[in-house]
Amino acid sequence: MCGIVGYVGDGNVYDILIKGLHRLEYRGYDSAGIALGTPSGKINIYKSQGKVSNLEDFCKDKNLEATSGIAHTRWATHGEPSDTNAHPHFSEDGNLALVHNGTIENYKVLKDALIQHGCTFHSETDTEVLVQLIEYIKLKNDCSLLDAVRMALKQVVGAYAIAVIEKNHPDKIIAARNSSPLAVGIGNNEMFLASDATPFVEYTNECVYLKDGEIAIIEKGEPLKIVNLDNRETQIDVTTLELSISQLEKGGYEHFMLKEIFEQPTTLRDCIRGRVIEGGKKIMLSGVIDGKEKFLNAKRIVIVACGTSWHAALLGKYLIQDMCKIPVEVEYASEFRYSNPILDEKDVVIAISQSGETADTLAAVKIARNMGAYVYGISNVVGSSIPRETESGTYIHVGPEIGVASTKAFTGQVMVLTLLALSIAQLKGTMTLEKISWLGEHILKIPSTVEKVLALNDKIERLSMKYTYAKNCLYLGRGFSYPVALEGALKLKEISYIHAEGYPAAEMKHGPIALIDEEMPSVIIAPKDHVYEKIVSNVQQVKARGGSIIAIVNEGDEIISKMADHVLEVPEMPECLTPIITSIPLQLLSYYIAINKGKDVDMPRNLAKSVTVE
Ligand code: M6R
Numbered sequence: 308m309c310g311i312v313g314y315v316g317d318g319n320v321y322d323i324l325i326k327g328l329h330r331l332e333y334r335g336y337d338s339a340g341i342a343l344g345t346p347s348g349k350i351n352i353y354k355s356q357g358k359v360s361n362l363e364d365f366c367k368d369k370n371l372e373a374t375s376g377i378a379h380t381r382w383a384t385h386g387e388p389s390d391t392n393a394h395p396h397f398s399e400d401g402n403l404a405l406v407h408n409g410t411i412e413n414y415k416v417l418k419d420a421l422i423q424h425g426c427t428f429h430s431e432t433d434t435e436v437l438v439q440l441i442e443y444i445k446l447k448n449d450c451s452l453l454d455a456v457r458m459a460l461k462q463v464v465g466a467y468a469i470a471v472i473e474k475n476h477p478d479k480i481i482a483a484r485n486s487s488p489l490a491v492g493i494g495n496n497e498m499f500l501a502s503d504a505t506p507f508v509e510y511t512n513e514c515v516y517l518k519d520g521e522i523a524i525i526e527k528g529e530p531l532k533i534v535n536l537d538n539r540e541t542q543i544d545v546t547t548l549e550l551s552i553s554q555l556e557k558g559g560y561e562h563f564m565l566k567e568i569f570e571q572p573t574t575l576r577d578c579i580r581g582r583v584i585e586g587g588k589k590i591m592l593s594g595v596i597d598g599k600e601k602f603l604n605a606k607r608i609v610i611v612a613c614g615t616s617w618h619a620a621l622l623g624k625y626l627i628q629d630m631c632k633i634p635v636e637v638e639y640a641s642e643f644r645y646s647n648p649i650l651d652e653k654d655v656v657i658a659i660s661q662s663g664e665t666a667d668t669l670a671a672v673k674i675a676r677n678m679g680a681y682v683y684g685i686s687n688v689v690g691s692s693i694p695r696e697t698e699s700g701t702y703i704h705v706g707p708e709i710g711v712a713s714t715k716a717f718t719g720q721v722m723v724l725t726l727l728a729l730s731i732a733q734l735k736g737t738m739t740l741e742k743i744s745w746l747g748e749h750i751l752k753i754p755s756t757v758e759k760v761l762a763l764n765d766k767i768e769r770l771s772m773k774y775t776y777a778k779n780c781l782y783l784g785r786g787f788s789y790p791v792a793l794e795g796a797l798k799l800k801e802i803s804y805i806h807a808e809g810y811p812a813a814e815m816k817h818g819p820i821a822l823i824d825e826e827m828p829s830v831i832i833a834p835k836d837h838v839y840e841k842i843v844s845n846v847q848q849v850k851a852r853g854g855s856i857i858a859i860v861n862e863g864d865e866i867i868s869k870m871a872d873h874v875l876e877v878p879e880m881p882e883c884l885t886p887i888i889t890s891i892p893l894q895l896l897s898y899y900i901a902i903n904k905g906k907d908v909d910m911p912r913n914l915a916k917s918v919t920v921e
Contacts, residue, residue: 309408310334310380313470313480315527316497320373327506328359335382338393342404343373344477354393377470379406383689386431396435398442402474405438409466409487478527484517491515498525512548564710572754574705574715578722587747590729597699601681605655611640611671612659615713619720621790626728640667650678657683661716663691710909760891771899783812784832795893802908803901812845823854832859836882
């Protein structure tokens with residue numbers, strides 16, 4: 308996810324763009340850049356790695372005179388975060404500058420063809436391919452920028468929101484979208500463009516959300532014009548913005564955490580895209596292909612991680628052992644590094660970290676590499692330290708996670724681990740093609756299933772009232788639901804400060820059962836799986852001691868539903884895919900309990916998003 312801003316008008320172009328970038332920083336913050344179209348027919352581009360504030364420092368002594376401009380805050384997908392890979396990108400002759408949010412799936416084919424035509428590339432981005440392609444078409448056909456953009460986009464496969472400016476027409480922006488958001492703000496003799504309305508809500512409340520396949524012509528002194536790829540004018544639907552700036556910064560949600568919980572259908576779609584192909588028959592994880600021999604010959608896999616990522620790791624163990632028949636050990640990175648680990652070149656170490664910067668996980672990676680193990684990283688932040696230190700890996704592609712409590716990163720990590728296990732199983736032949744394809748089909752249904760689970764929101768909000776003042780809470784699950792119980796308990800304690808413990812349900816009778824009374828609620832995760840009958844008896848044990856029960860069960864459950872005090876029903880999925888589904892009601896439950904208690908859910912006390920110290 309990246310953020311785009313554009314402006315044409317008599318206002319202070321630079322100030323408007325920079326302020327807009329700050330508003331969009333939640334979409335990405337690894338580098339930022341700005342292109343200013345000057346009245347004398349020049350384009351000045353300034354870029355800087357890091358946050359928007361770095362760009363501001365960089366621009367302090369620069370010529371900022373402009374009548375139009377486009378700007379970008381980046382969340383790297385192709386190419387590491389760097390000044391060179393930051394947007395905007397120039398065309399080879401310097402006539403055009405372009406910003407882009409999205410992923411061009413056929414960029415390699417286009418790039419190779421352009422290289423054959425003599426184009427030189429300076430960055431590793433898919434975006435530079437777009438600007439070079441537009442320029443190439445423009446020169447070849449001696450046509451307008453609009454026509455060149457139309458023709459270029461007809462060749463492009465993938466998601467994009469783009470904005471392009473041209474040296475000789477400094478009062479004009481051409482913008483287009485397909486699958487990535489783009490909104491135009493219509494002001495008084497000025498027009499704005501942005502990934503969402505936050506950058507212009509204080510200047511105008513007239514907003515046009517572009518639709519897929521539309522191209523906007525934004526020109527000073529002219530009314531907004533929108534055409535399709537065949538140059539036919541389309542109807543302009545103007546929306547009146549009613550949201551306040553503060554709401555919009557969180558996309559209309561009260562907190563980043565809630566926004567991130569609700570983003571999960573999209574983030575999971577992004578995580579799966581291009582990795583489950585042929586309708587589910589094939590799983591393609593490039594990192595596994597890179598490390599094919601190592602995974603095929605691994606005598607053991609060790610997964611290292613911290614916090615929520617460690618809970619995902621535990622699920623990784625169940626998935627890999629089950630599907631690939633390779634023994635797996637899961638270690639807290641902070642323990643692993645001081646445990647005199649025994650590793651050699653036959654071991655594969657997987658490091659999981661949303662931020663890619665957690666100090667203990669990074670240290671574990673270095674130890675594993677020094678001992679000769681093959682190290683694979685699973686991260687969210689492109690270009691962060693862990694992906695840089697590992698030999699291969701996979702990004703979860705869920706976009707910036709701002710809320711300290713990890714939500715969408717957890718489901719993204721579990722998704723990637725599932726795909727990892729399936730792709731190793733595919734290579735090793737430890738699963739039948741039918742089983743892989745059956746699971747692949749279900750994986751493709753996960754985003755829409757998660758949408759259904761999110762419909763429980765109102766019910767969970769009401770339910771949360773009953774448990775707001777609980778002092779303790781037990782989370783119980785078995786098999787694939789045990790790590791979900793751990794994660795549910797962590798979510799509750801970190802944002803509501805209620806003591807919560809996750810436990811394997813069967814272990815309860817070896818101690819924790821002593822805690823159960825009317826004051827001690829239990830959240831029991833009990834989808835229909837191979838241990839369902841076993842967990843029924845655990846539910847009975849809690850019930851017999853007067854404990855109240857919130858049960859997460861599958862739709863149509865008849866046994867546990869009758870015993871539980873409150874039931875949250877989720878759609879049935881193959882057993883190994885249930886954690887993604889069952890963890891979502893637990894995220895919402897902890898969110899609402901913390902809200903009822905008036906806690907700062909996005910920035911809970913004593914916690915940082917990225918733990919870069921020991
Ligand atoms: O960035 P990482 O995934 O390495 O972070 C690890 C933990 O600090 C993190 O998961 C933490 O437990 C979360 N705040 C939990 O919601």
